[in-house]
Amino acid sequence: MDIDTQYTPQSELSDRITRFQKRLKSSAIDGALIIQKADLYYFSGTAQNAHLYIPAEGEPLLMVKKSLRRALTESALKNIVPLHSLKDLRERIFSINKPEKIGLEMDVIPARMFLNYQKMLVPSQMKDISDAVRQVRMIKSPYEIGLIRKSADLNFTMFSEAPNIIREGMTEVEIAGLLEAIYRRNGHQGACRVRGFNSELYYGHLASGWNLSYPSFFDGPIGGTGANPSYPQGAGPKKIGRNEPIMLDYAGILNGYIVDQARMFSIGPLSDKFVAAYEVALKIKTQIARQAIPGANGKDLYETAHEIAAESGLAEYLMGYEERVSFIAHGVGIELDELPVVAKDLDMTLEAGMVFALEPKFIFPEEGAIGIEDTFVVTEKGLEQLTYFDEALHVL
Secondary structure, three states: OOOOOOOOOHHHHHHHHHHHHHHHHHOOOOEEEEOOHHHHHHHHOOOOEEEEEEEOOOOOEEEEEEOHHHHHHHOOOOOEEEOOOHHHHHHHHHOOOOOOEEEEOOOOOOHHHHHHHHHHOOOOEEEEOHHHHHHHHHEOOHHHHHHHHHHHHHHHHHHHHHHHHOOOOOEHHHHHHHHHHHHHHOOOOOOOOOOOOOOOOOOEEEEEHHHHHOOOOOOOOOOOOOOEOOEOOOOOOOEOOOOOOEEEEEEEEEOOEEEEEEEEEEOOOOOHHHHHHHHHHHHHHHHHHHHOOOOOEHHHHHHHHHHHHHHOOOHHHEOOOOOOOOEEEEEOOOOOOEEEEEEOOOOOEOOOOEEEEEOOEEEEOOOEEEEOEEEEEEEOOEEEEOOOOOOOOEEO
């Protein structure tokens, strides 16, 4: 296919920066220094090696170390200058305003970098603006939702080919490689950005049978052995067998924006136990989709999922077994782990423009896992499902 490269429009960047500046003013912070790649791309439209200074009032300044030529092409910001040395950073910032307080993304920048900036930017005080950044990014614009829809189309293309590829006796990694090649041919960027420290993900997870319940560090319900202990998650050398669940849990990404989606396959029918659990997962998805309107509280939605699982005798298997995760949905956008999070005992009021992946899944130790995942946007009228593919159990 022809890959349609999108450059973020100036009006889009301006709206994002204006909303962020309101938060800076309300916190009495004079400006913010944006460094992390996902945040930099969100506010500037480029992910080159750069620093973006956003004053509480006025135009931002993008200071580029490498590549200036690409940043000038990719970013619609007005003020883009070279940054030959970090020693010039203070002079550049103080030429805009003389900030008493400068915000940094303290949830992601390394301690050594923080100490360097703290020393470099005296007498300014360093303040944490990571929550403000994430809250601004949490509400997607119509432009962003349009990009997410294209990622949903990409996932449909990949999932549609799965029945033609999955065969008994093939290894998980072999199937994963063939499916992921479809992604790349159709414009998937390859890297999936994850904000959490030491979190990482390739294209997603493909696992089968007992490997679906194999434990992993990954902050999600599904683990998998991975290819080796250096990357201990997802598809491994296990061969696909008959009458066992095969889960494709993949993050489709075009032009930086992610959808997260999972579907179930098997070679030959699954046991009644897995089929019944899958019906419960679908019931949870349907009920939460009805309840998730603007103003709903995420912790109540999680409780709905738990109650439905408990009524079916499956509560102990919901979202894990020995080491279950405490959420049922997570935000997606430029990163896989954005806000909102729909989790146990976490107050999170839904607002129009939020985008999240809902993933009710059941993990049965030594046997496997089953469930479904789709990406939704919260509208004024309720949830709209963005990802699409037949949600039936696909028996091959």
